[in-house]
Structures are given as C-alpha cells and as structure tokens.
Amino acid sequence: xxxxxxxxxxxxxxxxxxxxxxxxxxxxxxxxxxxxxxxxxxxxxxxxxxxxxxxxxxxxxxxxxxxxxxxxxxxxxxxxxxxxxxxxxxxxxxxxxxxxxxxxxxxxxxxxxxxxxxxxxxxxxxxxxxxxxxxxxxxxxxxxxxxxxxxxxxxxxxxxxxxxxxxxxxxxxxxxxxxxxxxxxxxxxxxxxxxxxxxxxxxxxxxxxxxxxxxxxxxxxxxxxxxxxxxxxxxxxxxxxxxxxxxxxxxxxxxxxxxxxxxxxxxxxxxxxxxxxxxxxxxxxxxxxxxxxxxxxxxxxxxxxxxxxxxxxxxxxxxxxxxxxxxxxxxxxxxxxxxxxxxxxxxxxxxxxxxxxxxxxxxxxxxxxxxxxxxxxxxxxxxxxxxxxxxxxxxxxxxxxxxxxxxxxxxxxxxxxxxxxxxxxxxxxxxxxxxxxxxxxxxxxxxxxxxxxxxxxxxxxxxxxxxxxxxxxxxxxxxxxx
Amino acid sequence: xxxxxxxxxxxxxxxxxxxxxxxxxxxxxxxxxxxxxxxxxxxxxxxxxxxxxxxxxxxxxxxxxxxxxxxxxxxxxxxxxxxxxxxxxxxxxxxxxxxxxxxxxxxxxxxxxxxxxxxxxxxxxxxxxxxxxxxxxxxxxxxxxxxxxxxxxxxxxxxxxxxxxxxxxxxxxxxxxxxxxxxxxxxxxxxxxxxxxxxxxxxxxxxxxxxxxxxxxxxxxxxxxxxxxxxxxxxxxxxxxxxxxxxxxxxxxxxxxxxxxxxxxxxxxxxxxxxxxxxxxxxxxxxxxxxxxxxxxxxxxxxxxxxxxxxxxxxxxxxxxxxxxxxxxxxxxxxxxxxxxxxxxxxxxxxxxxxxxxxxxxxxxxxxxxxxxxxxxxxxxxxxxxxxxxxxxxxxxxxxxxxxxxxxxxxxxxxxxxxxxxxxxxxxxxxxxxxxxxxxxxxxxxxxxxxxxxxxxxxxxxxxxxxxxxxxxxxxxxxxxx
Numbered sequence: 001x002x003x004x005x006x007x008x009x010x011x012x013x014x015x016x017x018x019x020x021x022x023x024x025x026x027x028x029x030x031x032x033x034x035x036x037x038x039x040x041x042x043x044x045x046x047x048x049x050x051x052x053x054x055x056x057x058x059x060x061x062x063x064x065x066x067x068x069x070x071x072x073x074x075x076x077x078x079x080x081x082x083x084x085x086x087x088x089x090x091x092x093x094x095x096x097x098x099x100x101x102x103x104x105x106x107x108x109x110x111x112x113x114x115x116x117x118x119x120x121x122x123x124x125x126x127x128x129x130x131x132x133x134x135x136x137x138x139x140x141x142x143x144x145x146x147x148x149x150x151x152x153x154x155x156x157x158x159x160x161x162x163x164x165x166x167x168x169x170x171x172x173x174x175x176x177x178x179x180x181x182x183x184x185x186x187x188x189x190x191x192x193x194x195x196x197x198x199x200x201x202x203x204x205x206x207x208x209x210x211x212x213x214x215x216x217x218x219x220x221x222x223x224x225x226x227x228x229x230x231x232x233x234x235x236x237x238x239x240x241x242x243x244x245x246x247x248x249x250x251x252x253x254x255x256x257x258x259x260x261x262x263x264x265x266x267x268x269x270x271x272x273x274x275x276x277x278x279x280x281x282x283x284x285x286x287x288x289x290x291x292x293x294x295x296x297x298x299x300x301x302x303x304x305x306x307x308x309x310x311x312x313x314x315x316x317x318x319x320x321x322x323x324x325x326x327x328x329x330x331x332x333x334x335x336x337x338x339x340x341x342x343x344x345x346x347x348x349x350x351x352x353x354x355x356x357x358x359x360x361x362x363x364x365x366x367x368x369x370x371x372x373x374x375x376x377x378x379x380x381x382x383x384x385x386x387x388x389x390x391x392x393x394x395x396x397x398x399x400x401x402x403x404x405x406x407x408x409x410x411x412x413x414x415x416x417x418x419x420x421x422x423x424x425x426x427x428x429x430x431x432x433x434x435x436x437x438x439x440x441x442x443x444x445x446x447x448x449x450x451x452x453x454x455x456x457x458x459x460x461x462x463x464x465x466x467x468x469x470x471x472x473x474x475x476x477x478x479x480x481x482x
Numbered sequence: 483x484x485x486x487x488x489x490x491x492x493x494x495x496x497x498x499x500x501x502x503x504x505x506x507x508x509x510x511x512x513x514x515x516x517x518x519x520x521x522x523x524x525x526x527x528x529x530x531x532x533x534x535x536x537x538x539x540x541x542x543x544x545x546x547x548x549x550x551x552x553x554x555x556x557x558x559x560x561x562x563x564x565x566x567x568x569x570x571x572x573x574x575x576x577x578x579x580x581x582x583x584x585x586x587x588x589x590x591x592x593x594x595x596x597x598x599x600x601x602x603x604x605x606x607x608x609x610x611x612x613x614x615x616x617x618x619x620x621x622x623x624x625x626x627x628x629x630x631x632x633x634x635x636x637x638x639x640x641x642x643x644x645x646x647x648x649x650x651x652x653x654x655x656x657x658x659x660x661x662x663x664x665x666x667x668x669x670x671x672x673x674x675x676x677x678x679x680x681x682x683x684x685x686x687x688x689x690x691x692x693x694x695x696x697x698x699x700x701x702x703x704x705x706x707x708x709x710x711x712x713x714x715x716x717x718x719x720x721x722x723x724x725x726x727x728x729x730x731x732x733x734x735x736x737x738x739x740x741x742x743x744x745x746x747x748x749x750x751x752x753x754x755x756x757x758x759x760x761x762x763x764x765x766x767x768x769x770x771x772x773x774x775x776x777x778x779x780x781x782x783x784x785x786x787x788x789x790x791x792x793x794x795x796x797x798x799x800x801x802x803x804x805x806x807x808x809x810x811x812x813x814x815x816x817x818x819x820x821x822x823x824x825x826x827x828x829x830x831x832x833x834x835x836x837x838x839x840x841x842x843x844x845x846x847x848x849x850x851x852x853x854x855x856x857x858x859x860x861x862x863x864x865x866x867x868x869x870x871x872x873x874x875x876x877x878x879x880x881x882x883x884x885x886x887x888x889x890x891x892x893x894x895x896x897x898x899x900x901x902x903x904x905x906x907x908x909x910x911x912x913x914x915x916x917x918x919x920x921x922x923x924x925x926x927x928x929x930x931x932x933x934x935x936x937x938x939x940x941x942x943x944x945x946x947x948x949x950x951x952x953x954x955x956x957x958x959x960x961x962x963x964x
Contacts, residue, residue, distance in 0.1 A: 067852075067854070068852070071851075153851060154850065154851050154854060155851065288895075326894075327894045327897070327898060327899050327900045327903060328891065328894040328895050330894075330900050331890055331891055331894040331900055331903060331904070332891060332894075334900075335887050335891070358876075358877070358880045361873050361876070361877050362877045362880065362881060364873070365873060365874050365877040365951070366951065366954070366955055366958050366960075367958070367960060368636065368870070368874075369553075369635060369636050369637065369951060369955050370549075370550070370955065370958065370960050370961055371960075372549070372636060387869045387870075387873065388850070388869075390873060390876075391843050391846070391847060391869065391872060391873070391876070392847050394840075394843070394872075394873070394876035394877075394879070394880065395840070395843050395844040395847045395876075397876070397879075397880060398840050398844065398876070398879060399844060401883065405817050408813055409810065409813050409814060409817070412808075412809040412810040412812075412813045412814075413770075413810050415809070416809065417809050418809045418812050418813060418901060419900060419901070421809060421813060422813070469847070469848065469851060472848070473848055473851050473852065476848050476849070476852065478848075478849060478852050478853075479852055
C-alpha cells in the first residue's frame with residue numbers, strides 16, 4: 001500500500017498557504033468597504049482549518065515520499081487547491097454554482113485563463129485580485145513542479161531536465177524547497193518590474209499589479225471584459241509581449257544567468273527554437289493580415305505580434321477580435337495554441353522541446369531510410385538523446401491528441417458547435433484561455449456553456465497542466481500494486 | 483547519380499498498361515453509341531505512345547533498381563499515371579480544365595473518391611467506367627506496393643511487414659511480379675463475387691460492376707450523385723459493408739488462407755484490433771443516433787453501420803446526409819476518418835497497426851514510470867518490436883498531423899471555411915472522399931472549390947497514399963548525394 005500520510009501532510013501545508021493567500025483579497029475588500037471581505041475571510045478560515053487539520057493529523061517523523069506518492073501528491077494537491085480556491089467565487093457571486101466556481105479556480109490555478117465571470121469592469125477589487133493571485137500562485141507552482149518533481153517522475157520526456165543523475169525521490173522535498181526559494185525570488189522580481197512597467201505606461205496601480213501577476217504566469221485573466229483592448233496602448237501591449245515571453249522561458253536559466261552564466265539563456269537550444277518559431281509565426285500571420293480588410297492596417301503588426309505571442313504562450317489576452325480575421329487566421333490560432341513555450345516555464349501546451357525531439361527523430365528516420373545501415377545518434381542540447389526519452393515524448397504527443405479528441409467529442413456531446421468544441425478542448429488542454437467563434441471566442445465568455453462542458457474543460461485543464469501522464473498513470477492498475 | 487533508366491522504363495510499362503485500360507471505356511462508349519469513345523481512344527493512343535516510347539528509350543540489360551530509385555519510381559509513377567489518366571476527363575467534359583481532370587484522376591488512383599463530376603446519373607457509361615477502373619487499378623497497385631515495395635523502403639514502420647529478413651532491392655521486381663500475380667487473382671475474384679452480390683441484390687449490371695470495383699478498392703466513386711442512397715436497399719448496403727471490410731484487411735492473409743492456413747485471418751492481431759475498433763465505433767455512434775431526431779429511427783442502425791464502415795475504411799460512400807446529425811456526429815466522423823484499415827489493404831489513413839505500436843509504447847512508458855528500473859520488451863504480433871520501428875511509426879504519426887495542419891492552413895488560405903478546410907485536408911490525406919459541411923460534404927462536390935485548393939488536395943492525396951515519407955524523402959538533400 002502507498003503511505004498516504006506524507007501526501008496528505010503536504011496537501012495540508014499547501015492548503016494552509018492558500019488559506020493565508022485568501023486573506024489578501026479579504027483585506028483589500030475590507031479597505032475598499034466592500035462586503036465581499038466576509039466571504040473571503042470565511043473561505044480563508046475554512047481552508048486554513050482543513051489544511052492545518054490535515055497536516056496535524058498526518059504529522060510523522062518516519063514518512064518517506066516515494067515516486068508513487070509523488071504522483072498521487074501532484075494530482076491530489078492540484079484538485080484540492082482548486083476545490084478550496086473555488087469557495088470565494090461561490091460565496092461572493094450569487095450567479096455562481098459550485099461548477100462555475102470550480103471551473104474559474106481551476107482555470108486560474110492552471111494558468112489557463114478561461115473565465116465565467118461577466119462584467120469584470122464592475123467587480124469589486126477583492127475578486128479581481130483573487131483571480132490574479134490564483135494564476136500567479138499557479139504559475140510559480142508549475143515552475144517548481146516542472147523543475148523538481150516532473151523530471152524525477154519521468155513524465156513525457158521531462159526526464160531530459162533532470163539536474164543530476166543522482167536525483168532520487170528522497171531528495172524531492174529539500175530540492176523543491178531550495179529551488180522554490182531562488183526561483184520564487186526571480187519570479188517576484190520579474191512581477192515587480194512588469195508591474196512598474198505597466199504603471200509607468202499608464203495603467204492604474206491595481207490594474208498594473210493584477211496584470212503583472214497574470215502576465216508573468218502566462219495566465220490571461222484580466223480585470224476588464226475587453227482584456228488588453230481596454231487599454232489600447234502600444235507601449236502596454238509591447239511590455240506585455242516582453243513579459244509573456246519571459247514567462248515562457250525556462251526559469252532555471254534566469255537562475256544560471258544571475259549566477260554569472262549570462263550566455264545560458266542565449267545558448268539554450270529550446271530558447272533558440274522558441275524564439276525562431278515565434279518570429280516565423282508572427283511573419284506568417286503578419287503577411288496574411290497585411291492584405292486583409294478585417295485587420296486595421298494601421299495596427300496590423302501590433303495586433304499580430306500581441307495575439308500570436310498571447311496564444312502561443314498560452315496566455316490568452318486579446319487586443320482585438322482576432323477570430324474575425326477569417327478562416328485562415330482561425331485555423332492558424334487554433335494550431336499555434338498547441339505549441340506552447342519552454343519546459344520549466346509557466347506556459348503550457350505541447351512545449352518546444354517535444355517538437356525538437358520529434359524533429360530529431362524524423363530526421364533520423366529520413367536518414368535511416370536512405371542509409372539503412374548507417375548509425376545515427378540523436379542529440380538534444382549537445383547530449384545524447386536516449387531512445388526511451390524519444391519514445392516518452394512521442395507517447396506524450398499521441399496521448400495529447402487522443403485526449404484532445406476525447407475532450408472535443410465530450411464537449412460536442414454537451415451540445416457545443418464543432419468550432420466551439422474543438423477550440424474549447426484545445427484551449428483547456430493547452431491552458432490557453434479563450435476558444436474560437438461566437439460562443440466561446442475572445443469576445444465572449446464560458447458562462448454560457450452547459451455545466452457538463454465546464455467539468456469536461458476542468459478535467460482537460462488539469463490533464464494539460466500536469467502533462468497528462470502524471471494524472472493518467474493513476475489509472476494504471478500496476479500503480480496500485482505493491 | 484541515381485540511374486534513372488530503370489525508373490523511366492517501369493513508369494513506361496505502367497503507362498502502357500494504363501493506355502490499354504483506356505480502351506475499355508472507349509469500347510463501351512462505342513458500343514453505346516456515345517461520342518466520348520473518340521476522347522478515350524485518343525487518350526489511349528497518347529498514353530500508349532508516351533509509355534512505350536519511355537520504355538523503349540530506356541531498355542537496357544544491366545539496369546539495377548536500387549533503394550533510391552525505388553523511392554523515385556514510386557512517386558514518379560503515381561504522378562505520371564495521374565497526369566495521363568486525367569486526359570479522358572479533360573477531353574470528354576467541356577466544363578473540366580486540367581486542374582479538375584488531374585484532381586479527379588488523382589482522387590481515383592489513390593482510391594480517395596473525392597469527385598468534381600456533377601450529374602453522375604446522366605453521364606455516359608465510358609466516363610463512369612473509367613472512374614471505377616482508376617480506383618480499381620489504384621487499389622491493386624497500392625496492395626502490391628504495400629507488400630513488395632514499402633517494407634523494403636522502411637517507410638513509417640512498414641518494415642514490420644517484411645516477408646523475409648533477406649529482402650533486398652534486387653529482389654523487388656521478381657517478388658512484386660510473383661505477389662502481384664497471386665494477389666491480383668484474389669482481387670479479381672473478390673470483385674467478381676461482390677459484383678454478383680450487388681446484381682442479385684438488385685443493382686443494374688453496370689452499376690454492380692462499377693460499384694464492385696470501387697467497393698473492394700475502398701475507393702468510393704459512385705455512378706449516382708446520391709451515392710448508395712440512390713439504391714436505398716438494406717441488402718445492397720450490407721453487401722457493401724462486407725466488401726469494404728474485406729478491402730481493408732491485409733490481402734496477404736487471404737493468400738495464406740487460400741494456401742490452407744485458414745486461421746491466419748482470425749489470428750492476426752491487426753485484423754482483431756480493426757474488427758474491435760469498428761464494432762466499438764458503431765456502438766458509440768449507434769447509441770448517440772438512437773436518441774437523435776435527425777436520424778431516422780427505423781433506419782438508425784443501418785445508416786450508422788454503413789457510414790461508419792464507409793468513413794473508417796476510407797471508402798467514402800454515403801447512404802444519407804450523416805453530416806446533418808449534429809456536432810457530435812461531425813466530430814466523430816472527422817476523427818474516425820484518420821483511423822483507416824490494415825496495412826497491406828486498399829484502405830488508407832493512419833492504419834490500425836500504427837495505433838497498436840503506439841499503444842504498446844504508451845503502455846511501456848506508463849509501466850516504466852512506475853518501475854523505473856524494470857525491463858519492458860515491446861511486442862507486435864508476437865515478435866519483438868524494435869525501438870527504431872516504434873520511432874518510425876511515431877515519426878509517421880507526427881508528420882501525418884503536421885502535413886494535415888499544413889494542408890488545412892493552405893486550404894483555408896484559398897478561402898474555404900474552417901470546417902471545409904479541416905475536413906477536406908483530412909479527407910485528402912486519409913484518402914476518404916467527402917468532406918464535411920455544406921460546401922464539400924457528402925451531399926456536395928469538390929467542383930466549387932478554387933483551383934489552388936484542388937491542387938493542394940491532390941498533393942495531400944498523393945502524400946497520404948504513399949505514406950508521406952516515400953515522397954518527402956526526395957526533399958532530403960542526403961537523398962541526392964552519391
């Protein structure tokens with residue numbers, strides 16, 4: 001049997017942290033004289049009570065976190081955090097049922113950015129801050145997880161990012177704590193710089209804070225229904241582009257750069273490919289938009305750059321109704337949503353390194369076809385790429401599209417039209433945010449889809465964020481055998 | 483340098499065969515007193531002249547067909563055959579330009595079944611026979627290629643189907659000739675039985691012949707605009723289901739069964755998976771259609787079985803406007819189109835064995851995650867599955883979806899709406915036939931899409947039929963180095 005005590009202990013600690021975080025919107029709403037502070041305080045008390053109770057009940061000295069309990073921990077933690085983070089939504093908005101609240105909090109924690117809240121511009125600051133905080137906490141959570149936990153779990157090729165060959169399960173906690181410390185400092189620093197930039201560029205202080213949080217987390221929640229179109233400012237949009245990109249690069253490289261290895265960022269093959277891909281996508285869509293009457297010619301390139309970066313990094317801000325640019329643009333945005341950023345960043349999707357691994361394998365296959373007796377060694381970032389890592393990556397890709405297909409089929413069954421079903425499934429699994437089309441497009445909102453569709457999307461967001469295998473391995477009967 | 487003489491020699495022989503085949507519709511049209519016989523006779527003369535000229539000019543005694551020339555041969559042969567097979571379309575229909583004619587002949591030879599011909603019911607028999615003949619010849623061509631050529635070329639995992647480890651390029655021609663002989667007999671036999679069945683079930687003799695040809699080839703060309711809805715007969719549809727399935731199984735197994743190994747078909751893992759998948763798909767869609775008012779309740783299961791088999795095997799007949807069954811059915815048909823039949827059959831798509839290989843690899847990955855030090859050996863049909871074959875298969879899958887994405891984007895750029903672009907791209911690469919939606923759905927026709935879209939689809943059909951790598955390897959610079 002798997003020892004559940006350390007799992008519950010850590011989930012308890014995480015919930016307690018979440019409970020403390022709920023006090024921030026409570027204080028803000030209290031300061032602004034808004035009644036919602038009671039809901040936040042109540043949710044904080046509930047969450048703290050549950051979290052501390054779990055931790056106290058399972059405190060033990062001889063607990064070891066095995067690989068299997070790490071899998072359980074990851075999945076349970078994410079679900080439990082979303083379940084409690086939903087309480088403030090449930091208790092502040094009479095129009096929300098628990099499905100809506102869970103959808104919103106899962107969308108926040110997974111940095112997806114799909115929203116159910118209508119009329120953001122008229123909402124009290126506590127709720128808006130809570131949405132931003134969820135994405136911000138989810139963002140740092142996912143970075144720490146991608147650096148410290150996933151490589152050890154060998155999920156979908158993430159073993160490429162093991163720091164040392166001696167990584168063992170016993171070291172997870174101390175390592176996670178140590179990395180979380182340094183990376184969190186960088187994360188806070190980047191958020192502060194971004195906020196300052198937004199403020200100087202003309203945002204109100206509150207907007208600057210909340211948007212800085214959701215930008216660096218590549219989350220996409222805004223405090224305005226019109227998203228970035230509300231500000232209509234070139235400098236704000238270009239700042240956002242910069243920090244969405246910074247949020248999509250591997251955060252360990254910032255650590256290395258701070259420690260004197262300034263070339264680390266420049267030399268990393270994943271960063272290079274990500275940059276090139278982004279530029280190519282911008283050029284393609286830019287050339288298309290150039291002659292397109294739907295795109296304002298004055299602002300064509302500005303909108304192209306902003307929205308390509310926003311969708312490819314999985315942020316999900318919109319500076320204009322880009323889904324009105326015609327079928328090519330729709331197909332284009334649909335596809336780049338799958339790409340995502342780098343491993344070890346806040347962005348989601350398939351991620352650049354997986355495309356690199358697959359490209360390497362296709363090249364090798366094409367060469368082997370021509371020289372059947374030749375020996376070709378695959379490499380990644382200068383190191384030999386073992387076949388079993390390639391197999392993991394390709395298994396991941398296949399599972400990704402399989403899950404995408406099942407999510408689309410499920411969403412269709414709930415009555416969504418084809419474009420809405422396909423784009424919502426893609427948006428959930430790649431943690432992007434908006435779908436495409438009238439019902440769920442960037443100008444719309446997920447409030448109007450059926451409850452069953454909201455649960456399907458919540459599952460999709462969780463699976464996408466946890467790299468599929470982390471969750472699905474729990475359904476393997478072998479997992480539960482001793 | 484690659485010795486082009488044997489390539490041109492064989493292409494010449496194939497063209498000469500095609501030229502002879504053109505005499506059949508010429509004779510039929512002459513017998514029915516239709517003027518089109520002149521166009522067919524002219525096309526036959528042109529094709530025979532070109533083919534025999536090519537063969538005579540390159541006849542040599544010391545020619546060897548190397549692996550590289552086999553790649554060139556496969557691609558060039560398919561393009562050349564389509565280019566000449568287009569002539570009768572161009573010369574009999576004043577509404578056809580060469581783009582239309584090439585599209586129709588490529589759609590025929592690749593057994594796709596997407597058509598540009600309007601008003602099939604009022605067309606002279608020569609033209610209708612020519613369309614059926616093209617699919618029938620394409621069908622046997624692809625079987626022989628899949629058995630004799632592709633395994634040696636090691637394309638996309640087809641090396642799994644090598645007959646002996648001693649296969650070398652020198653043996654291609656005699657082996658191809660030997661296999662082509664036995665398999666062709668079986669192919670002719672199955673076609674004859676199918677024709678007899680259709681005739682007994684109530685088709686006119688001409689319809690029975692042409693539909694038997696396009697059924698066993700899983701092609702999908704009909705002699706009526708309404709496709710199988712024209713006959714509206716349960717027995718005809720169930721006969722068609724049987725022979726579409728027979729066309730989707732590996733033809734070598736029929737050879738083994740004829741030679742006394744009757745269990746070969748039953749024991750083959752690919753046949754088992756194909757059957758199970760088909761049944762599961764029918765049940766899923768059947769349960770969906772059960773409560774759906776768009777589906778005639780009297781005929782629900784009949785239409786479900788017929789159209790699922792038709793789309794999954796890549797045939798493309800329609801017994802009803804199944805794209806009016808709502809968004810779930812559309813998404814469902816869209817996805818099963820990718821699946822396809824077995825390797826070594828006339829059907830196209832990704833093919834069952836690739837899903838098996840990937841499933842095996844995902845299971846292995848999931849087990850390795852749980853037991854990082856365990857040793858797991860992948861197997862296929864009882865034999866060890868080498869890692870490089872898995873890599874080939876997964877490389878193929880990825881390239882398949884990449885090409886699908888590029889085709890969709892290209893089709894969108896020509897102005898097709900999103901559903902039409904996505905479904906036409908899927909239909910082309912998986913050699914299915916009809917797309918989805920008003921413009922290109924089963925009730926419609928590809929006549930109305932722009933010329934550029936027709937060329938993009940022709941490229942897609944060719945790539946899909948030749949398992950992508952066979953064509954794309956020609957663009958690898960290594961291919962052309964000595």
